[in-house]
Amino acid sequence: MRAIHGRSTNGVGKAVGKRILGTLGAVALTASLLSACGGEQEPQGGAADTSSPAPEESSAGPEPSAEASASEGPGASEPSAEGSADAGAEDDDSTAAPGEGDEDAGDDGRKNDDEQSDEGDGAADADEKPEGKTDSKDEEPEEPDHIEYGEASDRVGDLQQRLKDLGYFITSVDGAYGGETQQAIFALQKAGGLYRDGVVGDATQKAADDGVVPQPQTSSGKVLEIDVDRQLVLAVENGSVVKVINASSGNGATYDAMGNTYTAYTPRGSFAVYREVNGMHSSSLELGDMWRPKFFTGGIAVHGSSSVPAFPASHGCVRVSNSAMDWIWDTWGAPSGTPVVVY
Structure with missing residues (x-):
């Protein structure tokens, strides 16, 4: 505004010197020039007075979307129309009011907004657990669907007792799958015509449950x-x-x-x-x-x-x-x- 008034005053002086206008003409020309100042549109929503505080974006701007609220946190909103216009009219290098700094940065500012939003999304994602998954430390590990060498459990003890009852050579029912238990499993798998790997899967467990025992060739003594x-x-x-x-x-x-x-x-x-x-x-x-x-x-x-x-x-x-x-x-x-x- 000050720059426009300065240019306008110099024009009036030249006009008076050349045309020797009368008092009424000078007044008319001055009034005409003053109306020309209004030809530069003022910021929407009121005069651009740098002494007055910038409008609050959260009150004048649109309601934040659900996505923006989730990524930027409570209280965040998109810039208002007033905030954008004020920033375009002002060349003040002083510290910007809250919410104006990013817009003053122009395209770079908008880029920063996007980066911050992305970072916010990443932080939210980091705190969220993938759907259908839970922390492994909160759960007991799943029991494997087979029994193999080295396992110590109640089900190994049950299997050992079953093998002993059927007559397979095993001396200790201690719940620990060791060498003696493996020998008994080998024997069971051989008797049942199964693959001889010492691993108790469905077929081997079924052989034990069904009481598979080899039949002898002799009948006396x-x-x-x-x-x-x-x-x-x-x-x-x-x-x-x-x-x-x-x-x-x-x-x-x-x-x-x-x-x-x-x-x-x-x-x-x-x-x-x-x-x-x-x-x-x-x-x-x-x-x-x-x-x-x-x-x-x-x-x-x-x-x-x-x-x-x-x-x-x-x-x-x-x-x-x-x-x-x-x-x-x-x-x-x-x-x-x-x-x-x-x-």
Whole structure:
């Protein structure tokens, strides 16, 4: 406004000097120039008086949208029409009133608004949990749908008791899935014709629930039966299976020992225990040690071992766990003359 008045005054002086206007003409020209000041539109909503405080955006502007309220927090609103017009008319470098600073920045200010809004959205998102999810620390981890080696739980204890009741060799019902439990699971899976991995899934659990137990081949007397096809040893009394033991027999491969070549073969047929060693025994062919072996034909024996996998792995003997061999010796008994039937 001051700049316009300055330019207008210089114009009046030149006009008076050239045209020598009369008093009435000068008054008329002055009135005309004063009306021209009004040709520059004042800010909407009132005079642009820099001494008066800027209007509150929250009261004059539109209602904030739900999205803006969520991202910018309580009390935030969009700039009003008055605020935008005032900022365009003012060149004052003094500190802007609240709500005017961003608009004074022009395009940069609007960009900053967008950045702040985005940051606000990010902060809100960070505080919100994804739909359908909860903090893992607030929940107990889900129990796996299978039982495997290393688990310690009540359900392992229930399974151990079930296996023991069915006659699978297991001595401790302690709820911990260790080596002895694994041997019993191997035996159950072999008896049920299942995959032999020691993992108790639906099929293995069903076999336990259904009471799957191998049927013996003999009907009288105390007999040590060896099922080569299913890799099992059965302690049988008068046609009833007393104990089912995981076993590993000859793997069918050829091997060299003491200058000769042999085949890792477990012969089938009817035999009897003819020799036994109550302790650790070293193979005469230098093939390793056998725990408390009971020989039933040639150098082939049922004996304890620390390694009894779920598949054939021996040189021809029948491996069982050391604890199972102790049971055969100390609890069930299989003295010399005990029948051994291999099929």
